[in-house]
Amino acid sequence: MVHFSRVTKTYPRTHTHALKDVDFRIDKGEFVYITGHSGAGKSTLLSLILRRILPTEGTVLIAGQDITKVRERRLPFLRRKIGMVFQDHRLLPNLSALDNLVFALRATGERGNLEQRALLALRQVALAHKRKAPPIELSLGEQQRVAIARAIVTTPPLLLCDEPTGNLDPDTSWEILELLNDINIRGTTVIVATHSRDLVDRLRRRTIVLRNGELVRDDTTGGYSL
Ligand SMILES: Nc1ncnc2c1ncn2[C@@H]1O[C@H](COP(=O)(O)OP(=O)(O)OP(=O)(O)O)[C@@H](O)[C@H]1O
Ligand SMILES: [Mg+2]
Incomplete structure (x- = not known):
């Protein structure tokens, strides 16, 4: 699904070596x-998967495709395979929860009964009853759940989350994590960037540890502490 081979990313303007010779594969x-x-290179790694940026050296394969070789006009097709959740949900403030999802579906060129599909995704995050609420009328945890619903409404095979619980209290973080786990159990590949030890220790899964851009551990048993 995701294959990094000797990937180095140096940001040209600042000469920051954000990733150095990183190798891994996620099935x-x-x-x-x-x-x-902070600054270890987590977001850089996710940006490469989304092909927002290109590697300085090495290759990044997504579903067998080399991202450096994807033509500009084919990019929307690549990105359609990937759902993304940000720390600050980035929902559209003037749209209801449901319409945020409909908007995302429409943006990817989907047709048909979009409201029905949006409602199904809201149901998956247990927020169908809040479908008419704009983000401001939702708690932070609920906003993040809507953001997750928006990321999966297009049923992408891969879901990326960048600090999805960054602004949430421990209980709400745990709910979000369980939700991501459910989504994974239903078949979606899930990658979660986080510096929260609690999260990683609570639901143990394969853990890739970056330090100053280097991959220093890739532990299939999970957990932060050794
Ligand atoms: N657009 C950019 N231009 C120049 N340098 C950048 C850019 N984006 C990130 N960096 C640098 O690359 C390094 C890795 O940054 P990155 O955002 O990937 O870290 P991170 O692990 O996501 O950190 P955090 O936990 O704070 O989100 C940092 O030193 C950062 O300053
Ligand atoms: Mg980051």
């Missing part, structure tokens, strides 16, 4: 944490 159906301190 279909896995749940993987990317951890490491």
